[in-house]
Amino acid sequence: MPMQVPDEVFTRRPWHELPPALAVVLRPRMDAIATHMVDVIRDEVPAYRRPLGSAFGRDLAGSVRRAIGQFVELTEEPHSRQEHHVRHFRTLGRLEFLNGRTTDALQAAFRVGARVGARLYAETVRSASLPLEVVMPLHEAVLTHINVLSNESVKGYAAAQALAEGGLQRSRRTLAACLLDQQRAARPDMVESLARQAQWPLPDAVACLLVRQGAGGGRPAGLGQERGADVLALTHGADLVLIVPDPESDGTVQRLRTAVRGRTAALGPTVPPRDAWVSLHCARLMLAGHTVTAAADGTAGGAFVRAGDGLAEAHLRHGIHIGRLLGDRTLGVLRDLPPGRAARLAETLDALLMSWSRTAPEVARALDIHPQTARKRLRRLEELFGDRLSDPAFRFEVLLALRTRALTVPRA
Incomplete structure (x- = not known):
């Protein structure tokens, strides 16, 4: 996809009002202007106080020279193509993000560069005896130029940030999928590696x-x-x-x-x-x-x-079909009874199994019924289940069956 270049901004009125002679007098002074601009930026923007011999220092100096060179090109030919310069300043914004810096320092550097450039360009106009009427459009051109470069750098920064965040979200989705997979989650080396990629400290x-x-x-x-x-x-x-x-x-x-x-x-x-x-x-x-x-x-x-x-x-629901089979086997004697009587006896059996002393008064209190009613129901349960009510294994299976049955009964 071709890069969108703000030609309508670069070719607007300020540069049409600047005489081409200004480019002629600026070209031999570009290095001196760039050196002074770099010195002021490094002095006023703490984040840019790096040795000039470092990669960062060389990139700073190169970007400043490119900005000045582009300004001179536009002064000489407002309609000249600018794709290569735009690409550079978007890359500059991308590098700011990749190096862990915000756009604050970059914006500050642009502001300092605009101030220094406007002053030095105006001094050049005066020393070259160019018409003083040039100074006003010159200042407007400097501000327009620096604003466009700043905006393009921010676009590069934002694009890099979006790309990185997209990659980070993909890494986090991969980590989540791993943690939700029984086999992969059991591999600590895989989980730790994915967590590092996702920048997600394992809790x-x-x-x-x-x-x-x-x-x-x-x-x-x-x-x-x-x-x-x-x-x-x-x-x-x-x-x-x-x-x-x-x-x-x-x-x-x-x-x-x-x-x-x-x-x-x-x-x-x-x-x-x-x-x-x-x-x-x-x-x-x-x-x-x-x-x-x-x-x-x-x-x-x-x-x-x-x-x-x-x-x-949750455990019962995991094996709910087995619970139904267990109910058929342990509670099958209730199937031949009228539904209402079977439900009351099942309720009483549950209360009995959950009681401490397994007495009629305790069961009656649990069900909020008369003790005599509880005794009648308990005697009926003894008739139906016999000695099995004294078997701990049977009582456990019946309780599981009753709990499963409660889960499958439609809620009121």
Whole structure:
């Protein structure tokens, strides 16, 4: 793609009002003007106080000479092509970014150069006995010239910054994909290498936030969108996954809750980075059981659940089909009963297994029923299950089956 050159700026009125004779008297003085300009820039701009013999010093001197040379070219021929000069000053801006500097020092150097150039060019006009009317358009030409060069340098800086940030975001997406892959996450050498490329210091702990994509998609506002932010983001299937470092730090969970307000999201348990995929797995399992449209905290249009508060439920959901088979085997005797009676007995069996003393009064309190009613139900359970109620292994399997059954019953 050809470079866009601001010819309409370089060929505007200031240079048409300058006599070509000015270029003739400026050419032999270019080196002296450049030397003085470099000295003043180095004196007034601390970031540019580098030895002239260094690569930086040579680049500074070369850029100053090029700027003066271009000004003389435009004075001599306002319509001359400028692509090569524009390319140089965009490269100058790119080098400023690559060397870790901001545009502040560069802009300051341009301002100093304009001031020194305007003064020395005016002195040349007077010493060459050129008409003094030249001084006004000369000053305008200097300001126009330095403004264009400054703008082109900023464009080069911005282009380099965008390219670097694009590469950084790609590296972070690659790192996120690695952490969410069980096999690759188990290779510390790979994870550490990708983390260095992504400029993402590996934290002691992370948690995955799984966000159901809204109509507009994209990342929730306020979650790591700035350069250097600590949250990794990756689109995973139809969902957005955010890997959040140190999720237990003060205010982090509330910040996440606020950022996803109005969406359905699940925060996985806190784990070491190598187990980020486990955190995501738990969050996904928890969301599978939450089809509500309003959270208990009043979040309109969404829900925020914490998988870390329901690991047992997440574990059961992982093997929910096995849990159903277990229920068929252990609770099969309830199938021949009327649905209402079967449900009441299952409820009583659950209360019995969760009680400490396994007595009728304790079960009655748990179910908020009369003790005599509890005794009748317990006797019926003994008739149905017999000695198996005293077998710890059977009681464990029944409890798993009851918990799985509770997960599969439609929510009221």
